[in-house]
Amino acid sequence: xxxxxxESDPILxxxxxxxxxxxxxxxxxxxxxxxxxxIHAIMGRNGCGKSTLSKIIAGHPSYNxxxxxIKFLGENINSLEPEERSQSxxxxxxxxxxxxxxxxxxxxxxxxTNARRKFLNKEELDTFDFEELVKEKLEIVKxxxxxxxxxxxxxxxxxxxxRNEILQMALLExxxxxxxxxxxxxxxxALRIVASGxxxxxxxxxxxxxxxxxxxxxxxxxxxxxxxxxxxxxxKTGESDLALELEKKGYEWTDNFIKET
Amino acid sequence: MVNENLVKDVVKEPYKxxxxxxxxxxxxxxxxNEDVIKLISQKKEEPQFLLDFRLKAFKKWQKMKEPDWAxxxxxxxxxxxIIYYSAxxxxxxxxxxxxxxxKLLETFDKLGIPLTEQKKLxxxxxxxxxxxxxxxxxxxxxxxxxxVIFCSISEAVKxxxxxxxxxxxxxVPASDNYFAALNSAVFSxxxxxxxxxxxxxxxDLSSYFRINSGxxxxxxxxxxxAEESSxxxxxxxxxxxxxxxxxxxxxxxxxxxxxxxxxxxxxVQNWYAGDEEGIGGIFNFVTKRGKCxxxxxxxxxxxxxxxxxxxxxxxxxxxxxEESVGxxxxxALTNNLQQADTGTKMIHIGxxxxxxxxxxxxxxxxxxxxxxxxxxMGTKATGxxxxxxxxxxxIGDQASANTFPYIKSQQPxxxxxxxxxxxxxxxxxxxxxxxxxxxFEEAVSxxxxxxxxxxxxxxxxxxxxxxxxxxxxKLEGSVG
Numbered sequence: 001x002x003x004x005x006x007e008s009d010p011i012l013x014x015x016x017x018x019x020x021x022x023x024x025x026x027x028x029x030x031x032x033x034x035x036x037x038x039i040h041a042i043m044g045r046n047g048c049g050k051s052t053l054s055k056i057i058a059g060h061p062s063y064n065x066x067x068x069x070i071k072f073l074g075e076n077i078n079s080l081e082p083e084e085r086s087q088s089x090x091x092x093x094x095x096x097x098x099x100x101x102x103x104x105x106x107x108x109x110x111x112x113t114n115a116r117r118k119f120l121n122k123e124e125l126d127t128f129d130f131e132e133l134v135k136e137k138l139e140i141v142k143x144x145x146x147x148x149x150x151x152x153x154x155x156x157x158x159x160x161x162x163r164n165e166i167l168q169m170a171l172l173e174x175x176x177x178x179x180x181x182x183x184x185x186x187x188x189x190a191l192r193i194v195a196s197g198x199x200x201x202x203x204x205x206x207x208x209x210x211x212x213x214x215x216x217x218x219x220x221x222x223x224x225x226x227x228x229x230x231x232x233x234x235x236k237t238g239e240s241d242l243a244l245e246l247e248k249k250g251y252e253w254t255d256n257f258i259k260e261t
Numbered sequence: 262m263v264n265e266n267l268v269k270d271v272v273k274e275p276y277k278x279x280x281x282x283x284x285x286x287x288x289x290x291x292x293x294n295e296d297v298i299k300l301i302s303q304k305k306e307e308p309q310f311l312l313d314f315r316l317k318a319f320k321k322w323q324k325m326k327e328p329d330w331a332x333x334x335x336x337x338x339x340x341x342x343i344i345y346y347s348a349x350x351x352x353x354x355x356x357x358x359x360x361x362x363x364k365l366l367e368t369f370d371k372l373g374i375p376l377t378e379q380k381k382l383x384x385x386x387x388x389x390x391x392x393x394x395x396x397x398x399x400x401x402x403x404x405x406x407x408x409v410i411f412c413s414i415s416e417a418v419k420x421x422x423x424x425x426x427x428x429x430x431x432x433v434p435a436s437d438n439y440f441a442a443l444n445s446a447v448f449s450x451x452x453x454x455x456x457x458x459x460x461x462x463x464x465d466l467s468s469y470f471r472i473n474s475g476x477x478x479x480x481x482x483x484x485x486x487a488e489e490s491s492x493x494x495x496x497x498x499x500x501x502x503x504x505x506x507x508x509x510x511x512x513x514x515x516x517x518x519x520x521x522x523x524x525x526x527x528x529v530q531n532w533y534a535g536d537e538e539g540i541g542g543i544f545n546f547v548t549k550r551g552k553c554x555x556x557x558x559x560x561x562x563x564x565x566x567x568x569x570x571x572x573x574x575x576x577x578x579x580x581x582x583e584e585s586v587g588x589x590x591x592x593a594l595t596n597n598l599q600q601a602d603t604g605t606k607m608i609h610i611g612x613x614x615x616x617x618x619x620x621x622x623x624x625x626x627x628x629x630x631x632x633x634x635x636x637x638m639g640t641k642a643t644g645x646x647x648x649x650x651x652x653x654x655x656i657g658d659q660a661s662a663n664t665f666p667y668i669k670s671q672q673p674x675x676x677x678x679x680x681x682x683x684x685x686x687x688x689x690x691x692x693x694x695x696x697x698x699x700x701f702e703e704a705v706s707x708x709x710x711x712x713x714x715x716x717x718x719x720x721x722x723x724x725x726x727x728x729x730x731x732x733x734x735k736l737e738g739s740v741g
Contacts, residue, residue: 058696061688086698098693101684102711108697111707115698151711168697 009074010035011176011207012057012090017068018232019056026052026063028232034176034207041210041218041243044229045251050211051095053229054178058092059085073175086112087119089175091168093182095211097161100152105164108152109134113171137170140197159190166197176207183217195220215247228254279503279533282368282473286392288347291476293340295319298446301346305415305449310426318435318445325439331602332631332663335571336507338544343509344477345447348394365396372500374469385465385496386411388452390481392474395450400464409493410455411466414482417453424455428486432515432552432579440511440546440573444480448513451481456491456522465721467496470512472532472543478509485515487522489555494525496721500568503533505541507570512547520555520582525563527720529728532568537626539598542570549576550606553585553614561588563719565728566603575633577606580614580645587616590719594709594732595628595660604634604665609642609675618649621713623732624660631663636677638670645675653683654712656705684712706733 010033019027026049034040042050056063057070059082070077077085100108106127113133114124125133131148138145141163153161162182169177179198183191198221202208210217218226218240226242227234236242236257246253289300298319302312327338349365361376369376369389376389376397386400388411395413404411410421418425435445452468472479487493510532516524526549535542545568551560562576572595578587589605607616616636624630636647653662664681686708694704709732710717717725 058692060692081701082692082695083698083700086696092696094693098689100690100694100708100711102714103707104711108694108699108707111699111703112694112697115700119698172698 013071037204039223041223048229049232091174091177093165093179095180099154106148158185178209278500322442347474347477388468408457414451441548444513448482451483454485458488462493483514490521492523497528514549516551518558523559528564535570545569547574556582559586563590566593572601590716594623595630597626599628602631606635609645614645620651622653625656633665635667638672638675649679651681655685
């Protein structure tokens with residue numbers, strides 16, 4: 001399916017990627033290409049390697065790439081620091097956003113945004129200009145300004161944390177966003193807000209990878225491709241109807257699929 | 262808000278105050294005995310009462326034992342191998358700054374404390390102390406118009422002997438502890454502040470202590486008196502050159518606040534800390550105490566301790582006056598092989614007295630950082646309250662942090678609240694910040710600044726920025 005002729009180069013191109021942590025292999029040869037404007041969903045049981053894949057793309061230091069390449073806009077990024085990846089346009093929305101006591105959310109967002117702007121040769125924003133920008137973006141996730149004066153994620157509810165992630169994505173305007181179970185733990189209203197936020201940010205130049213267990217997010221955001229992961233590999237790729245089938249038949253159905261191969 | 266750019270600018274700088282000023286000095290022989298004390302007193306042309314004070318203190322000191330209860334380990338100090346008086350050679354009587362050796366002015370210039378009329382800081386009066394003597398005090402005339410006395414303690418002994426005789430040693434008696442006794446016997450210079458009744462000091466007052474000589478100790482003495490309904494904010498900074506030997510610094514600071522008076526005392530301590538192997542650095546044994554003598558009086562200590570090989574320091578408050586208030590806000594950062602045992606004592610004696618303690622200890626490298634504090638409620642301290650919060654942050658897995666809170670209450674109708682926490686900068690937190698484009702060292706700085714925010718908010722503006730810079734500087738290369 002991915003071999004179809006595309007008009008442009010891929011934003012993200014992962015080839016035969018294997019990775020381990022503490023000598024324990026987690027990824028066992030993953031290949032995935034994301035082209036501009038595409039939305040990919042990755043599904044699979046807990047522990048199949050979905051989150052690991054997202055962390056490795058973002059450059060988490062706990063994992064070693066043992067084989068294969070990750071290319072971003074044609075460049076191999078295997079050895080780039082996480083901050084360099086972020087500055088150049090890779091965004092990871094965390095499954096469990098981290099609390100940073102004492103660091104104000106506003107200052108965190110400003111420093112982060114400026115790091116990206118600096119990379120893009122855009123003027124860095126002072127506190128006043130940044131407040132203007134952030135007010136605009138708060139609309140997207142329907143967050144109150146009071147969020148800005150609190151410490152990063154500290155004391156935020158699950159839904160607030162996820163919306164804060166989408167706010168960061170809106171500010172950083174990444175080329176590719178990997179959203180790791182951004183929908184888990186959200187009530188219906190919060191899910192709608194998050195989904196509409198993602199839709200507003202995505203466009204014909206960006207790529208999105210949604211890691212999810214649930215069809216309900218994919219009802220809101222229709223993916224171009226659905227991949228099923230199992231034991232560190234992508235075992236099946238299909239279009240959006242694959243997710244529906246998966247919801248109906250459960251992961252056991254994919255177990256059968258492994259046996260078939 | 263702490264300026265993150267400042268942090269970035271200085272993150273790569275080494276200890277930039279490590280230079281030595283090449284200047285001709287007048288030193289006395291190494292060693293300590295009655296003759297040395299008499300000689301110091303004679304050089305300073307002191308009245309008899311002060312010589313008696315010194316000699317009495319010396320006798321007490323000889324009978325005392327160096328304390329060993331702190332969680333500190335260091336080579337025994339040889340008190341006979343120290344020079345107790347060292348002063349740059351100057352003209353006998355200096356009537357204006359023009360007569361101060363330009364090398365000294367240049368030294369303070371380099372430290373960011375310009376003293377000359379044209380360049381001096383505009384919003385703060387400075388007393389500059391170089392080894393054993395005070396070099397210059399700025400804005401004296403302007404302050405005098407308000408009745409504020411701000412001068413070196415040596416001058417105060419000459420010109421305001423009555424105040425010195427009345428108050429010296431009344432907050433920290435010579436027999437208080439080993440290092441206070443030593444200081445009482447040999448103190449050379451320091452600052453004196455007197456704020457008259459009803460006066461709010463029109464500008465911040467500041468002392469800058471510079472150790473230049475490698476083989477002499479520094480024993481400064483500071484005395485601040487705030488009369489009824491007066492207030493003052495006082496800042497203290499300290500630096501020293503890099504020597505591979507240890508230099509002893511044993512200071513005593515006494516504060517006295519009368520009815521409705523308020524004293525805010527802020528310190529940024531950046532004595533040379535020794536190198537990565539723990540060679541050299543200042544041994545900092547300091548006794549600081551304030552007496553809230555008057556009703557509704559207030560004494561607030563804030564300190565940022567980043568320097569010294571050894572820090573032994575417990576700025577304290579004696580809360581005598583009804584409804585008096587004591588505060589202690591502290592950030593102590595240790596790196597490499599530094600050791601700090603620091604905290605406070607809040608002694609509630611009067612009724613309805615209140616104290617607040619906020620201590621933030623950060624240990625990196627192989628350092629050791631202990632909070633030690635005492636909260637005591639006396640029998641008459643009815644309706645008194647204390648709140649303490651002691652947080653430790655560990656960076657890396659070789660550093661250690663301890664908390665020793667002592668609580669003694671003889672008054673059932675009083676409240677003591679203590680909270681403590683320990684955290685480690687986690688890989689997950691760092692990765693989260695990095696994955697948002699924030700560089701590693703800046704991520705650490707942000708988290709450390711965030712951890713210290715409650716204390717930085719208490720510091721005067723310029724100090725807060727300086728403190729933030731200092732922390733970033735000290736942590737360079739300590740993570741990962």
